Amino acid sequence: MTPKNPDQYRVFGNPIEHSRSPFIHHAFAKQTNQNIDYQKKLIALDDFSNAVTAFIKQEGRGANITVPFKEQALALADELSERARLAGAVNTLTFKNGKVFGDNTDGEGLVQDLIRNKVSLNKSKILLLGAGGAAKGVLLPLLAQNPDSITVANRTQSKAELLCQHFADSRVTASSFLDVADKQFDLIINATSASLSGGLPAISETVINNTVTCYDMVYGNDETPFLKWAKNQGAAKIIDGLGMLVGQAAVSFSIWRGVSPETLPVIDELRASFENE
Numbered sequence: 001m002t003p004k005n006p007d008q009y010r011v012f013g014n015p016i017e018h019s020r021s022p023f024i025h026h027a028f029a030k031q032t033n034q035n036i037d038y039q040k041k042l043i044a045l046d047d048f049s050n051a052v053t054a055f056i057k058q059e060g061r062g063a064n065i066t067v068p069f070k071e072q073a074l075a076l077a078d079e080l081s082e083r084a085r086l087a088g089a090v091n092t093l094t095f096k097n098g099k100v101f102g103d104n105t106d107g108e109g110l111v112q113d114l115i116r117n118k119v120s121l122n123k124s125k126i127l128l129l130g131a132g133g134a135a136k137g138v139l140l141p142l143l144a145q146n147p148d149s150i151t152v153a154n155r156t157q158s159k160a161e162l163l164c165q166h167f168a169d170s171r172v173t174a175s176s177f178l179d180v181a182d183k184q185f186d187l188i189i190n191a192t193s194a195s196l197s198g199g200l201p202a203i204s205e206t207v208i209n210n211t212v213t214c215y216d217m218v219y220g221n222d223e224t225p226f227l228k229w230a231k232n233q234g235a236a237k238i239i240d241g242l243g244m245l246v247g248q249a250a251v252s253f254s255i256w257r258g259v260s261p262e263t264l265p266v267i268d269e270l271r272a273s274f275e276n277e
């Protein structure tokens with residue numbers, strides 16, 4: 001008997017060279033005995049919709065979408081999950097029965113990683129730094145964990161205010177960086193892109209104490225500037241975004257394949273591969 005051809009998946013982005021998604025999804029497939037092939041694909045900036053159509057014609061089953069196509073993926077989907085609609089972005093497309101389904105698994109990936117790290121979210125006070133796509137994408141899944149409050153603080157305060165209006169939930173309020181200085185939080189999530197350019201959101205060290213957990217959505221071989229700073233100020237716990245990366249992939253995988261892979265072995269493998277680079 002000839003073996004069945006693997007089901008095809010892709011990650012579309014630009015740039016895409018450094019994407020870890022093929023590694024992660026192949027590791028999940030091995031772990032759960034799924035016959036899939038997952039490749040990264042560089043898409044020209046004006047060619048996203050053609051690329052998706054061509055992949056559907058080749059019987060592609062699903063695709064992850066990364067920068068800068070997440071909003072275009074939202075527009076292209078025939079049906080959207082509530083969390084994708086509120087995030088205003090799609091990172092997971094599923095092609096089924098002639099239709100394109102759009103979802104966003106980033107927020108759920110973050111929440112699962114926080115739970116895996118034993119960070120208690122119920123009744124917690126959360127400070128979310130940033131008001132761009134990354135912050136917007138995680139608000140609804142965070143709210144579903146029943147926090148007491150989420151303060152959205154952004155360098156440009158007006159953007160934080162717009163984001164809070166969009167969510168219209170009394171637990172979500174906007175702030176400037178300056179105004180959080182005299183407040184206490186259980187969890188601080190850095191959803192700014194500052195770490196990517198070696199920067200640090202300009203918040204007061206008074207928000208750091210020995211009970212606060214600090215999470216940076218960015219990850220890398222070295223500690224991010226934000227996590228280094230938080231540790232130096234005495235934060236109880238610091239966590240980088242590698243687990244969120246693997247977590248969002250795990251949620252996409254379970255949407256596509258109907259099985260939830262374990263994330264920890266894959267996080268460990270990825271961490272080890274960074275150290276060998």
Ligand code: ATR
Pocket residue numbers: 129130131132133134135154155156159191192193194199200201202
């Ligand atoms: P993403 O999709 O990663 O969220 P984005 O939509 O471009 O990217 O948003 C970037 C976010 O990081 C914004 O909240 C931005 O703050 P501004 O709205 O004030 O620009 C924030 N950001 C980027 N660099 C920063 C820095 N050095 N300090 C503080 N915030 C920064």
